[in-house]
Amino acid sequence: MPDSGILSAPLDAPAKSERRRRVRWVPPLLRRILAVNAVPLVLLLAALLYLDQYQNGLLQAEVSTLREQGRIYAGALGETAVREDEIDKPRLVPEMARPLLRRLTEPTPNAQAKVYAPDGMTVADSRVREGAGGAVVTEPLPPAVDRGPVLGTIGHIYDRLLSFLPHGNQIPMLDTGSTAAGADWQPDVREEVRLSGTNQSREMPPYIRRTQDNRLLVTVAEPVQRNRHTVGIILLTREAREVDDSLLAVRLSILGLFSLALVLTVMLSWYLSLTIARPILRLAGAAEQMREGRGRAGAVPPMLLERRDEIGELAGALSDSARALWARMDAIERFAADVAHEIKNPLSSIRSAIETLRRIEDPEKQRRLLAIIAEDVSRLDRLISDISDASRVDAELSRVATEPVDVAPILATLAEINETTRSEDAPHIDLSLGEGRLVVRAVEGRLVQVFRNLIGNALSFSPPRGRIGLSARDVGGMVEISVTDEGPGIPEAKLEHIFDRFYSERPQGESFGQHSGLGLSISRQIVEALKGRISAENRRDEHGQVVGASFTVRLPKAA
Template identity: 85%
Template sequence: MPDSGVLTAGLQPTAVSAEARIRPRWVSPLLRRILLVNALPLALLLAALLYLDQYQNGLLQAEVTTLREQARIYAGALGEAAVREDDPDNPKLVPDQARPLLRRLTEPTPNAQARLYAPDGQIVADSRVREGAGGAVATEPLPPAVDRGFLLGTIGRIYDRILSFLPHGGEVPLLDTGPSAAGLDWQPDVREELRLTGSNQSREMPPYIRRTQENRLLVTVAEPVLRNRHSVGIVLLTREAREVDDSLLAVRLSILALFTLALGLTVMLSWYLSLTIARPILRLAGAAAGMREGSGRSGEMPEGLLARRDEIGELAHALSESARALWARMDAIERFAADVAHEIKNPLSSIRSAIETLRRIEDPEKQRRLLAIIAEDVGRLDRLISDISDASRIDAELSRVATERVDVAPILSTLAEINEATRGESGPHVELAAPDGRLVVQGVEDRLVQVLRNLIGNAQSFSPPNGRISLRARETGNVVELSVEDEGPGIPESKLEHIFDRFYSERPQGERFGQHSGLGLSISRQIVEALKGRISAENRRDERGRVIGARFVVRLPKG
């Protein structure tokens, strides 16, 4: 009967391995969620700020253009109707004509104030100053500033401060909110401006945009008053850009609402990530801690985690399988240790009994027989320890060594030739039946040779004198099937599975006890299963159903 026994690792081949499930992905579901949460609010805020900047610049540019055209009309009208030409080379403004004309020009624009300055910087006319009866002078203020409330005013100031740090184009100057923007009394350096425009009359004076302490947005432009290509003064036109403020307020409120929405989405998505990532990871950590403490010996994970179809689910499956494999291996080690202790105890008990008997007898013949028994038991212990060491080393070795493509055809041919060359006078013949060509499997060559030698040696033990051992190989689908057949007594039907158990041994009649450790077939199964294959045993029968030998079949994945 075949020699058997193996140190099982507890790792049975599965339909889909953990490595097959965990496949790399260019864009995983988890990565998409993280990118969405991090990029969406930032993108919304960036787009809002840029949009507001461009929108405000456009509004201010339109306001400056309109106001400059209006100032040019004023300057042209004053140059034609309020200038005296006593000296064609030195025309002069006529204040009495300029004042009513400037007031009438400004009347359609209630939010505007126009001032006319002489070349020496002295003010000549102001559209907001009127002379009453008896020479009294009355100043009409601009309409009061619109009260937008503390919150809206604060929002506007914050936006203006933020936009002051952003890059701007050169078409529109930045807002001035400092001390120089305190009120309506700003005026240009009239003499310098007249000098520059006199040397280059195509030059435009830059606009001046400011926000006062009363939160008024004021736009001021200056245009020279020309007569016969001579500058006789400067018109300073200032207007409160309430339309710009109203438009900006509407946009800012929209942005604030959008920001609130983005913030809400961020909070909800963060909470969602917490539910789908952080908490499941904590549950995985708790399950792992339970396994460490022994409460999760079965290696089971919460069903909710195993049902997930993302990386968390894959991790849960991997941890569950790893835990089951670890506990199975630990159980196998415990069983192996118990079996080893039991198997070693038998020869040790025999040796101790022989030594105790040897001390009490004086017959030389009996002493020699007892010494022979001790020698046999020591040899048995040596073989047993060697096989145990080999069985313990195989699993660790196969876990470190990478499999490779191995052609088993030359291995089978070499083993057949060696057995034929070394067989005894009445030893069994080894016959090879394999197709021509290569039979490539995924494995480790040295360990495959060990499996085949174990099976051939087992067949030789049970073959009758001058019997026949057949080595067969063939491809079936995605596997290569190797079989070793003998003409021995076969295997008892109740022992077909147990022959692969550790230390199981049922030897042929007449063989001396203790010549085999019972680990040969066990080691063979350990190697085959570590290579993702399967090994099985069955009886060969003739046409009448009688057992005519045993057959061991090894199936390995094709390389």
């Protein structure tokens, strides 16, 4: 289709309906980014929280088991190692408590039991034995398990991470950095005996601590009673190696899961780099080539245009914009060449007339040359006015918002004006308006300009007392406006070229230079900017003879 105005169609015209942005609740690109960033973090957080609950559960089970064992020991000591003095006051007998305590703790080599009197003095210790010659031998707890620097570092990192997470009903632990919280640590025995005596239903809290050599020790305290009298307290301490072993296994599993998540994150990030970052860089390079004038055709890689995501839409929009920009630049170049050519003709005529005027002395010839100069000046004035109007059309239509315009009163007013002002021999206008609403979205002033151009063109080609048809009707989702005349018609080879700039096909007898050849071109420019279409054809009778021309404008109906 030939160019329809100073500039080609608006930038978003090429394949605009195909490039409409589809509304999505979650676009594909956003889903990918959310998956890459959220899934590994959710997995890691869930694993850390699960580890916290798991550790708490193991410690609770360890405390429950140790407390039950301490109650058994306290009950055995209360029944066996207690004697009543002459005033019926029960007390612990160390000579009876020591061997009994050793026998009770023999099945548990990693545990230590201590029995204290109400005044805080040690009555018995399962780790203290009599050696040869009556010497006292203290057997330490088994040495701590050396897990190596790597596993130790892993445990330290997990402990640090867990310290930042919210904890539920977790068993409180003593300060691990305190030197007092070692293997020989003991609570305030006197206070525990006092509280146990005042409230026998009170359950003494457990004491959990990690020593300087990385041992996890659990201590429970149970009162030793006889006839509801507290005669002492037994402290049962055991190293919770099973808890550490279970936690280590879980931590190693979480480390493996984290490593897998990290690998997946790196792979998905690389995938996103290949599918998003690099294509965007390629589009930026294509835009740079277009800016430098080296990307006129094929600047956007075809593989990006074939994508069915946001990158593909961006590539398509960039390609369409580039084609539209180049089309506009070509249109501007052609228009500049056409303007130069059209202006040069009257200027050449004026220059020749002036040069001739200087050499002749005949007054009659001088008047004729001056008349020629005046006609060429008038022609230049009309040409520049039409060029200025054509230049403003595209910019104006791109800025001004369209609004619903009723076509019927506009056509009726134009027909009434023509009938009122026409001369006796001028053609008549027959107005025919169809049923329904004939409302389109347009700029009213420019739409009136189109109708005036078409009616003026029909008046200039119609014979005296001819008939001009002016009609409008509703055709589906379009409003169709037709202007017909009874003139000589349009040469078949010129049906499209009549809309070209500066094309002029004037009726016989009309003086040269009365029209600039931009009227129909401006009309097409306006109609296409309003998302419509204008066409021309010849009217024929039943014998196939041309009986006039018909111009048809189709515009979308207003919603």
